[in-house]
Amino acid sequence: MSDPTLTPSFGLLLVDDEAPWLRTLGMTLEGPGGMTNLRSCQDSREVLGILKEGDFGVVLLDLTMPYLSGEALLPQILEEHPGTAVIVVSGLNQVETAVRAMRLGAFDFFVKGVDDDRLLDGVRRAVRVVELERENRAVGRRLLAGRLEHPEAFSPLVTADVSLQTIFRYVEAVAPSREPMLITGESGTGKELVARAIHALGRRPGPLVAVNVAGLDDNVFADTLFGHRRGAFTGADSARRGMVEQAAGGTLFLDEIGDLSLSSQVKLLRLLQEGEYYPLGSDEPQISSARIVVATHQDLAARQATGAFRKDLYYRLRAHHVHLPPLRERKKDIPLLLDHFLAEAAVALGKESPHYPPQLAVLLSTYPFPGNVRELRAMVYDALGAHTSRTLSMAGFLRAMGKDGGGEGSVPPSRTGNPFAGVEPLPALPEAVNLLIEEALERSGGNQSLAARLIGISQPALSKRLKAGRK
Known part of the structure; x- marks a missing residue:
């Protein structure tokens, strides 16, 4: 597992046979660059072994080294560690050398002695690309796995x-x-x-x-x-x-x-x-x-x-x-949230978690919740704060929803306009009433008492209209 105190999360391997240059490069990356996950290597023959043992995302590589040149090492690194970005930092200031290194797959090329800011920008770019590639792979794995770790x-x-x-x-x-x-x-x-x-x-x-x-x-x-x-x-x-x-x-x-x-x-x-x-x-x-x-x-x-x-x-x-x-797009969560907030509020208010009418969750599912989960939580706390009987009253919820003569402003503006504006042709009165009743019954899950509350009539009046419609 990577050390969370080091930056970046993967290592940067600095490869050069000159110890003074390695020290200077390390100080540049660690000081102004803020990078602390660094390792140096003076012997190019050890590079592949180091990469195999540790988690390195970026290699800064010199070209001219004894035993194994950087030019020979570069394709081996990319073949065995394809997710690694290799930046060549060479003392050779030749266009042909740079072109050859880039053709071999180098991420970038810099000449030793280049301005520190330019070098840091190049290293930061490489770090960012490697991080994004790793994150994209991780996202794919997690989404395919279908579960949370x-x-x-x-x-x-x-x-x-x-x-x-x-x-x-x-x-x-x-x-x-x-x-x-x-x-x-x-x-x-x-x-x-x-x-x-x-x-x-x-x-x-x-x-x-x-x-x-x-x-x-x-x-x-x-x-x-x-x-x-x-x-x-x-x-x-x-x-x-x-x-x-x-x-x-x-x-x-x-x-x-x-x-x-x-x-x-x-x-x-x-x-x-x-x-x-x-x-x-x-x-x-x-x-x-x-x-x-x-x-x-x-x-x-x-x-x-x-x-x-x-x-x-x-x-x-x-x-x-x-x-x-928004909560209105995940209405199946409303019963879960209702139970969760009731238990939470009962602990906070020092009360027993009450029973509530089965139609309460149905009632809440008919409301658009402009304040989302925060609004539902406030409703529950307010209702439980005023609760004194065995079963939780729906009155507080109805007031908050503007269904009981109060709560003005809790219904979004889109719900307060004339629903028939722009409708051509206008439905006949009996047809409009029937459509309204059908919608109320749909939202209430077929509960006539709740449907009657939603459209502002009594349950007997609704029952009478339904019976008349069946004749």
């Missing part, structure tokens, strides 16, 4: 929904990745719970740090994320650690990312692309070791199309993406 990570997300189970398998596969993760879905669908599952499955040694960025102006955003040095601005009497530093080695969860201003988006993009940031009042860059997970209830594709969200940031955040379905 760590279902406990998703225990707070109560569901039997097939689409959510597929999402969980995808999340489990990409959780160890260092690439950003975008979680979308309506408010109340459980985005933060998924972020917590990603952190737990990533086995990262650092903490999960959550920040809601909605409403933060550019200066507050920068100070919150990156911190500041003493004297950075008026009133900065002491240094402040930013959230990126607090999340070192862990996960930084940025909620409501769709509300970020354009200037703040630029700062976040730099953090994602370069892996570095500047605390306010400092000219010295700091390296970030936090996994970035972001969430939003907004349609980022639509926002970037209108210019409200940067296109480059949008595509950078979409390296991994999950969309959580």
Whole structure:
């Protein structure tokens, strides 16, 4: 198993017969590059054995070495370890040498003494490609397996929904990745719970740090994320650690990312692309070791199309993406969630978990839940808080759903308009009544008492209309 304290998760093997160069290269990768999972090798004859024993994703290879040249070693590495990216770093500054190395399958070619930033960019590119290839294979394996290896990570997300189970398998596969993760879905669908599952499955040694960025102006955003040095601005009497530093080695969860201003988006993009940031009042860059997970209830594709969200940031955040379905699309989960929240609320309120009428779950399935799972939880807590009898009353749920003269605004605007607007030709009154009754019975599972409540008449009146319709 890989060491979660090392970056990246797989090793980088540095191969050169010159010890001073290996030390310099290692310092460059470990210092400004922030890469710690490094191993050096001076004897090219040992390379294949080292690769066979350990998990290495990238090899930085010199060409001119005694015993076995890099040019001879390169095709052997790629043949025996096809998932490894080999970067040639040679002292020979010749076009023919570079072309030959690339034809042999090298991922990239650099001349010794090249600018450190260029070399680091090349290594980071190779690391990213290898990570994405490994993640794609892992996703395929998990989806084909059809089961979760760590279902406990998703225990707070109560569901039997097939689409959510597929999402969980995808999340489990990409959780160890260092690439950003975008979680979308309506408010109340459980985005933060998924972020917590990603952190737990990533086995990262650092903490999960959550920040809601909605409403933060550019200066507050920068100070919150990156911190500041003493004297950075008026009133900065002491240094402040930013959230990126607090999340070192862990996960930084940025909620409501769709509300970020354009200037703040630029700062976040730099953090994602370069892996570095500047605390306010400092000219010295700091390296970030936090996994970035972001969430939003907004349609980022639509926002970037209108210019409200940067296109480059949008595509950078979409390296991994999950969309959580609303509760109205997984109504079979409502009875499970009802039981779960009743048990949870009973413990929290110090009450016995009550029985509830069998038609309650049917009633709830007729409601669109604009607030999703969070709204259902609030309903249950409110109903149990007022509960005094043996059987849980449906009155509180009906009020919350706007079915009992209250709850105005709990029904989405799409439900409050005239349902016959634009319908041609209009149905005759008896036909409209019959259609309304049929729909109420369908939603209530054939329960006449519940169907009558849904359309605002008494059960005897509904029964009378049904009998009249059969004559």
